[in-house]
Amino acid sequence: MLSTYLSREAARKLRHGAPWLRREDIISMEGEPQPGTPMQLKDEDGHVLGLGDVDLQASYAVRRLGLPDESVEGLIPRHVRHAFERRGRLVDDPRFCRIVNDDGDGLPGLIVDRYDQHFVVQTLTRSMDARQEEITRTLGEVTGAASVLLRNDTLRRKALGLPAQRPHVMYGTPPRWCRLLEMGARFTVDLTYGRGTGYSYDHRELRRFLGRTGNGDRVLDVACNVGGLFVHAGRHGAKHILAFDGNADAADLARENAEANGLLGRVTVEQGEPLAVLRALKDTFDLVLLDTLGVASEEDFIEQVRLALRRTRHGGRLLVVGYHPPLALGSFTECVATACEQEARIAFRLVRMGLPPDHPAPVGSPGAEYLEAVALEVS
Template sequence: MLSTYLSRDAARRLRHGAPWLRREDIVSMEGTPQPGELVQLRDEDGAVLGLGDVDLEASLAVRRLGLPDEAVEGLIPRHLRHAFERRGRLVDDPRFCRIVNDDGDGLPGLIVDRYDAHFVVQTLTRSMDARHQDITRALVEVTGAGSVLLRNDTPRRRALGLPTQRPHVLYGTPPRWCRVLELGARFTVDLTYGLGTGYAYDQRELRRIVGRMAWDARVLDVNCNVGGLFVHAGLHGARHILAFDADADTGDLARENAEANGLLGRVFVEKGTALQALRAVRETFDLVLLDTCRVDSPEAFVEHVQYALRRTRHGGRLLVVGHHPPLPPGGFDDLVATACESEARIATRLARPGLPPDHPTLVGSPGAEYLDAVALEVT
């Protein structure tokens, strides 16, 4: 096995839990490791620090995969088994959740979402790209997967400088349409072409908050996707829901999910972007749901929040969801405050829902806290 030698400061950081290092932290290397080839990470004196992936083309050139005493053999199945057991303890229904969340599960660059017997994989490093067969084999061995689908068609890969590719099957026969059961609701999702991997498991805590704010409310959801948020508003007593999505097919799926959850007659789904909807609608609502996942700049984020505030009645509630990037790390609260000040609205924070337990994050991992959300009462 090749070795990569790290500076004294980098070795110290790695010993203290740092999950990644940059190219300038490398002192010397034995040969050039191929993508997917594990190397031993060593300090300048040759002491072993652990196992890792090394990619000199990546901004984060060194990613740790194993501790100093960890064996190379069976590493992926071992980490996958631990991740699987963790969900069994922490998730309400582990048949429908994220099974592997990048560094948080010791497998940097790997995302795996579970839809009962079907698994959707995303790889976010060249090293994990090279391990598709090993990942598939481990999923079948550890979880008994009926099918494995690769979804490397996301904007996140482009942002990392990785090529995108059409969804394709790694194992079995995955269905295009799949049923998700979560928090007492049922959803049909599109595994092949749906946003992300088909369903936003990372918004589970947001759905809980929506349920608590929705009783007898008139609700506006301007970026509804398959209805993950507004369905829970309806199930918890919302009397009228107006929803929008920019994609007509996704809007059709949202209508189907509303009907499947007994909300026929209370939910109306129309086509339009979030900003188009916020500009076109003139009345105010008791609860406004604003997911800014399609926003491409901090300035556009502030504009969306400004319009959402105008659509929120006096004493009403507003749920704002932001994503990093395009928002700068730590900038979410300031941007929301800027929008409130510009609209002369006083906002009281009711809750700060974050990522659910099936999205563990390693402290210090880049981009780990990629989602910010706040529930506000607006006067």
């Protein structure tokens, strides 16, 4: 096995749990790194630090594979099996969750979401691109997957400098539309063309919070996707829900999911982009749901929060979801506070939320905590 030698400081970081390093941390290499072929990572004195994927074209040129004492033989099946068992202990219903979450499961650049017997995969490094066949085979052997669908058509790949690929069937016959259960709610999602991998499993803690609120509320959801948030508000007592999404197919699924959960007559879903919706509405609501996934900058984020505050009545609640990027790490709370100040609204934090247990991340890797959310009571 070829070796990559790292600087003393980089070796120290790796020993202390860093999951990735930059190109300038590399002192020397034996040969050329090949996608999908791990290299042995060593310090300047030749002491072995573990295994890693090395890609000199990537922002993070070195990605740690597993733990320092692991062997390369059977690494992918071993980590998938461990991730599968981990969800069985952590998730309410492991049939519907994220099964593999990147560095958090020792497999950098690999995302696997489960929809009962159907699995949706994203590969986010050239090394994992090269392992697609092995990943598919492993899912069949470890989980008994009925189908595996590759979803490498996301903007995230473009941001990482990787080519976009059309949705591609790797195994079996995956359905385009699939039903899932989550905390008592039923959803139909689009595995082939839906946002991300079809459903936002990373919003589960937000949905859990909405299960504790909503009695008699008038709710506004300005970017509802397939209805994951507003459905839970409705199931727990919201009396009227007005929801929007810019994607016509997502809006159709949101209507279908509202009906499937007994919300017929209480929910209106229309097509519309968040900024246009917030600028056009004049009413105020008891609960405003603001998912800012589409914003391009911190300035755009602050603008959406400002407009959402205007739509929140005195004493009402505002749930804000932010992402890194475009928000800089550590800037979420400051940006929300800036929006409140600009609107001259006093807000009290009720609860701060992040990623659920099926999205583990290495400690000390703030970039992996890409989602933040806060529920505010607004005066």
